[in-house]
Amino acid sequence: MTIRTVDLQVMLPRVSEVSRVQHVQQHDHENRQQEFVHQLVQQGIREQTTVQRSPRGEEARVRERQEREGEQKKRQPGAGNERERENKEQQKAVDLGPLGHTIDLRA
Numbered sequence: 001m002t003i004r005t006v007d008l009q010v011m012l013p014r015v016s017e018v019s020r021v022q023h024v025q026q027h028d029h030e031n032r033q034q035e036f037v038h039q040l041v042q043q044g045i046r047e048q049t050t051v052q053r054s055p056r057g058e059e060a061r062v063r064e065r066q067e068r069e070g071e072q073k074k075r076q077p078g079a080g081n082e083r084e085r086e087n088k089e090q091q092k093a094v095d096l097g098p099l100g101h102t103i104d105l106r107a
Helices: 005-049 056-075 079-096
Strands: none
Touching: none
8 A cells, every 4th residue: 555645745734743742642541540449548548547426316325225224234133242252263363373374273
């Protein structure tokens, strides 16, 4: 296929124009990708730094449930005994020293 000189004179300026357009399109695509990545990073940082809060209604329900459970524990007989037993067990653990240094032969 041969190119005539008149056609060549028209084509040469357009070659540089096409090259410039392709270059701009390629960089535009890269810039959009970088912007998208930057937005994702910013969103991740924002989500890590913000505290997730529960709705006020849910907070009230949780507080009410905790209060009811506390009242029920106070009403139950033996609830104080359970605390005393736990305190005694903790005191025994402190008196025995660090674990692994004594052997209980009474068992």
